[in-house]
Amino acid sequence: MKTYAYFPGCSLEKMALSYHQSAIETTRMLGVELKELEDWNCCGATAYFHVDELLAHTLCARNLAMAEQEHLDVVAPCSGCYKNLYFARADLGRDPDLAEHINYALEEDNLHFTGSSAVRHLMEVFVDDVGLEELKTKVTQPLDGLRVAPYYGCQILRPRKNHEDVEQPRFFEDLLTAIGAVPVEYALRLRCCGGALILTSRRSALSLVRNLLQSAVESGAAVIATACPLCQVNLECYQKQVSQEFGTEFSIPVVYFTQLVGLAFGIPPKSLGIGSELVSTRDVLSYAAK
Amino acid sequence: MVPKPTFSEEIGSLLHAAHSNPLKTCIQCGTCSGTCPVAKFMDHSPRRVIAMINAGLKDRVLNSNTFWYCASCYYCTVRCPRGIDIAGLMYALKRYSIWKNRYQEGLVGPVFSETFVKTIMKSGRSYEPVLATSYLFTFGVPEFLQEAQTATNLMLKGRIPVLPPRIKRLENFRRMVRRIIPIGGAS
Ligand code: SF4
Numbered sequence: 001m002k003t004y005a006y007f008p009g010c011s012l013e014k015m016a017l018s019y020h021q022s023a024i025e026t027t028r029m030l031g032v033e034l035k036e037l038e039d040w041n042c043c044g045a046t047a048y049f050h051v052d053e054l055l056a057h058t059l060c061a062r063n064l065a066m067a068e069q070e071h072l073d074v075v076a077p078c079s080g081c082y083k084n085l086y087f088a089r090a091d092l093g094r095d096p097d098l099a100e101h102i103n104y105a106l107e108e109d110n111l112h113f114t115g116s117s118a119v120r121h122l123m124e125v126f127v128d129d130v131g132l133e134e135l136k137t138k139v140t141q142p143l144d145g146l147r148v149a150p151y152y153g154c155q156i157l158r159p160r161k162n163h164e165d166v167e168q169p170r171f172f173e174d175l176l177t178a179i180g181a182v183p184v185e186y187a188l189r190l191r192c193c194g195g196a197l198i199l200t201s202r203r204s205a206l207s208l209v210r211n212l213l214q215s216a217v218e219s220g221a222a223v224i225a226t227a228c229p230l231c232q233v234n235l236e237c238y239q240k241q242v243s244q245e246f247g248t249e250f251s252i253p254v255v256y257f258t259q260l261v262g263l264a265f266g267i268p269p270k271s272l273g274i275g276s277e278l279v280s281t282r283d284v285l286s287y288a289a290k
Numbered sequence: 291m292v293p294k295p296t297f298s299e300e301i302g303s304l305l306h307a308a309h310s311n312p313l314k315t316c317i318q319c320g321t322c323s324g325t326c327p328v329a330k331f332m333d334h335s336p337r338r339v340i341a342m343i344n345a346g347l348k349d350r351v352l353n354s355n356t357f358w359y360c361a362s363c364y365y366c367t368v369r370c371p372r373g374i375d376i377a378g379l380m381y382a383l384k385r386y387s388i389w390k391n392r393y394q395e396g397l398v399g400p401v402f403s404e405t406f407v408k409t410i411m412k413s414g415r416s417y418e419p420v421l422a423t424s425y426l427f428t429f430g431v432p433e434f435l436q437e438a439q440t441a442t443n444l445m446l447k448g449r450i451p452v453l454p455p456r457i458k459r460l461e462n463f464r465r466m467v468r469r470i471i472p473i474g475g476a477s
């Protein structure tokens with residue numbers, strides 16, 4: 001059994017509790033243990049980096065140092081947390097002065113950063129670490145014919161980390177195919193959902209959300225799948241506002257990829273946090289319970 | 291007397307920390323603006339802001355909403371043919387404008403960011419209901435009611451925390467922060 005230091009991030013405590021629940025349930029079936037980092041703190045989101053980058057890196061480094069103490073790689077389900085932790089590790093790794101400054105601060109919590117723990121997105125655990133062939137062996141209820149719009153969003157891909165294909169990725173589609181679903185092709189799968197602009201510049205964010213919903217719906221998708229709590233909330237919880245603003249009528253469920261994987265594994269919907277959404281997932285469930 | 295750094299040099303050095311190529315290498319190709327999903331809501335497109343910085347138009351840059359409307363999607367950054375980290379530049383401009391306390395009136399971004407930082411200083415984790423105070427006041431009545439409706443629905447589904455979360459070793463955490471910013475907002 002492979003164990004990771006699990007960094008849930010602030011959203012998964014409540015707003016995206018269903019992502020947390022479905023992540024735990026599905027990884028368990030894959031023989032992966034997500035061991036929650038004890039006393040983790042906020043990664044800084046984007047707002048912290050607006051004010052002070054050094055401090056934002058320190059917040060991330062504290063989490064990384066705690067994972068190092070346990071000799072575990074870190075896994076983050078939120079794309080924003082993932083990006084912050086990933087680049088904090090990379091930046092400290094290539095700048096010894098920065099690492100020394102931050103380590104001086106970390107002494108106050110008896111911690112020390114060395115860079116020994118790698119940072120993974122939860123999706124990478126499924127696609128790369130476990131692998132899709134292995135994942136397929138656990139599928140008992142393939143979601144045959146369910147048309148899903150895979151929504152990558154931004155920070156799982158960008159900025160570029162190593163050498164990955166940031167313009168034409170396929171890993172999300174491949175994952176959906178592995179659980180029997182039909183990934184639909186649509187133009188905006190890599191476009192931004194607006195992120196925190198939904199709070200700070202509402203109109204511009206609503207317009208981005210509207211374009212995304214439209215693109216997904218026109219492709220014939222019955223559901224949108226995401227790998228990030230911020231994307232999920234923007235795309236699902238603001239559909240009413242979008243309709244009001246643009247005179248449209250959207251009502252398309254937006255779920256976490258782990259919820260779809262869980263359904264395909266035959267896990268009861270309730271254990272996957274299904275039931276806490278604002279847009280009903282009834283149509284999605286009809287594909288799982290056959 | 292040694293000449294003071296120009297505005298473009300100041301911003302350039304902030305961007306240097308982001309390991310980006312210098313703004314002076316920009317060829318004004320417009321790839322960033324063509325890629326940017328928010329460009330049409332910005333006073334000036336990303337390409338134009340870079341031209342303005344290179345031309346030293348400090349006031350016009352700082353008075354624009356451009357960088358506060360940047361969603362940090364990094365699409366421009368991965369596409370720029372000159373390897374300029376435009377998203378990093380937008381971050382640098384946000385920090386610069388908070389640092390100088392100069393930004394376009396009515397923008398929510400700066401207030402939101404500062405509220406966010408204070409929340410983290412207090413408890414180590416973020417808490418939506420407190421953050422909401424930084425932007426709700428900018429809403430008109432219909433928007434406000436809609437927001438309240440969404441919040442109520444989320445609450446009913448158990449998706450909004452009632453109590454602010456807190457990390458356990460908060461005292462250590464605060465001392466850690468004070469080593470980075472000795473007089474900083476840790477109180
Ligand atoms: S994409 Fe790069 S080179 Fe082209 S205008 Fe934007 S910053 Fe300049």
Ligand code: SF4
Pocket residue numbers: 322325326327328329336359360361362363364365366367376377380
């Ligand atoms: S990072 Fe900002 S400036 Fe660049 S494309 Fe995205 S929203 Fe536009």
